[in-house]
Amino acid sequence: MTRSRTASATPAASGLLVVDKPAGWTSHDVVARARRLCGTRRVGHAGTLDPMATGVLVLGVERGTKLLTFLVGCDKSYRSTIRLGQDTVTDDAEGDVVTATGVTDPDDLLVALPGRVAALTGDIEQVPSSVSAIKVDGVRSYTRVRQGDAVELAARPVTVSRFDLLATRTATTPDGLAVVDVDVEVDVSSGTYVRALARDLGAALGVGGHLTALRRTRVGRFGLDQAADFAALVAAQTAPADGDADPATATAPVTAPSPLPLIPLAEAARAQLPVHELTEAEAVRIGHGQRVPSAHHGAPGDPGDPGALRASGMDAVAALDPAGRLIAVLDETGPTAKARVVFETAPPR
Numbered sequence: 001m002t003r004s005r006t007a008s009a010t011p012a013a014s015g016l017l018v019v020d021k022p023a024g025w026t027s028h029d030v031v032a033r034a035r036r037l038c039g040t041r042r043v044g045h046a047g048t049l050d051p052m053a054t055g056v057l058v059l060g061v062e063r064g065t066k067l068l069t070f071l072v073g074c075d076k077s078y079r080s081t082i083r084l085g086q087d088t089v090t091d092d093a094e095g096d097v098v099t100a101t102g103v104t105d106p107d108d109l110l111v112a113l114p115g116r117v118a119a120l121t122g123d124i125e126q127v128p129s130s131v132s133a134i135k136v137d138g139v140r141s142y143t144r145v146r147q148g149d150a151v152e153l154a155a156r157p158v159t160v161s162r163f164d165l166l167a168t169r170t171a172t173t174p175d176g177l178a179v180v181d182v183d184v185e186v187d188v189s190s191g192t193y194v195r196a197l198a199r200d201l202g203a204a205l206g207v208g209g210h211l212t213a214l215r216r217t218r219v220g221r222f223g224l225d226q227a228a229d230f231a232a233l234v235a236a237q238t239a240p241a242d243g244d245a246d247p248a249t250a251t252a253p254v255t256a257p258s259p260l261p262l263i264p265l266a267e268a269a270r271a272q273l274p275v276h277e278l279t280e281a282e283a284v285r286i287g288h289g290q291r292v293p294s295a296h297h298g299a300p301g302d303p304g305d306p307g308a309l310r311a312s313g314m315d316a317v318a319a320l321d322p323a324g325r326l327i328a329v330l331d332e333t334g335p336t337a338k339a340r341v342v343f344e345t346a347p348p349r
Contacts, residue, residue: 013038014062015262018222019230021049021057030230034059037237037260046071046219047190052094055216056227066341067268070316070329073190074220074272075161080186080211082198083171084109085179087208091129091195101207102177106170109180109205114165116204117184120197121163125155129195160197162187181212220272228261265343266326269318276319276330276337283321286328286337287345294332316340 017038021030027048035043038061046058046068055078060068085103088095103109128134130151166183173179182201186194195211202209217224263271276295278286285292296314317330317337327344330337 013262015060015064015264016067016222016268017059017061017064017260017262018226018228019057019059019233020224020227021054021216022231023054024051025230026051027057030057031059033230033234034061037233038062038262044068046074047076049216050092050094050214052092052211053214053216055214056219056222056224057216057230058219058222061262063343064262064265064268066343067265067272067329069341070273071220071222075159075187075189075218076192076216076220077162077185077187077218077223078194079166079215079217080184080194080198081213082182082184082201082209083179083212084182084202084205084209085177085207086173086210087199087202088210089130090210091193091199092211092214095210099208100173100175100177103170103180103207104178106178106180109207110168112205113168113182116201117163117165119204120200121160123157123159126158126192126196126200127155128153129193129199156191158192159189160186160192161189163197185217187218222271226263233260266318266320266324269326269329270320273316273318273329274314274332276317276332278319278321278327280322283319283327283344286319286330286339287342289339289342291336291338294330294335294337296332 017034019030019034021027027045031043031045035041040062042062042065044060044065046060049055049057058068058071060066083093085101086097087099089098130153134153162185164185166185168180168182171179171181186197188194188197194214198209198211200209269275274296278292282292294314296317314332317332318326319328319330319337319339321327321344325344328339328342331340
């Protein structure tokens, strides 16, 4: 997809801001800074990225936050590096090493690697990483781990629709341990932990494994080709206070804003969802909470589309009026469409 046209991010502007998150920033850091850049507190995101990770983070601004519900459940794509030969407490490079088996015979490991990857492809049961936001008895799992508690999470179904091996290479850690680094690309369902894939691949090979790099390349149908360099946006529109070199925490006021690459609501919805083109009369009815005949009821979805929200795809349909404005997101799983979220109450007079 090509980069969207831009709209000035004033307090009244609504839409999606797709950014390339820098390493070292939490998703909360990005949201906090985006609130200042966009001039509103109504900013949210469609799926957390760990501080170590970079890549696509979809932000909703103003009424665009209502669209995030329909992006959270989308499939996602990642490019990552898995280190085989070591386990860490977090299943990534930010955690302490808990076992260091090393790789004594790289040739044998590389022979076994494709089969172990194949076993982790498709519909699988995955135990999430213990250092995750999943709550156990009301407390986040990562909090329990940091407190020294042993955490055992239940496996849950996920789908790894693509798990491609890109490159392998031998390496030696600073303490002299022989390891193998594997570059991979994956397409996964929402709720899949790529860290857990690294852990499970290492376990299947008998040597342990963890992530050393992670880059998200796609959320639904929004990819890196649409993602603005967030650090560059911050640098262009803010001036850090004296002695404060971290743009995530800088307190200096925002300078005269430049237009941000905000994707307008209708364009964002049309890019991600099936579309129901409304008549003017239907737009008024939907805007007032009434139902209209479904346009897609009974239509098959495209299960081969990696950006599809659902296999059927008709529980979230963008309803656009003749002027091209997004009126609502509809549920068209039945013969009459009902609004899940209304964006406009009626066409302007």
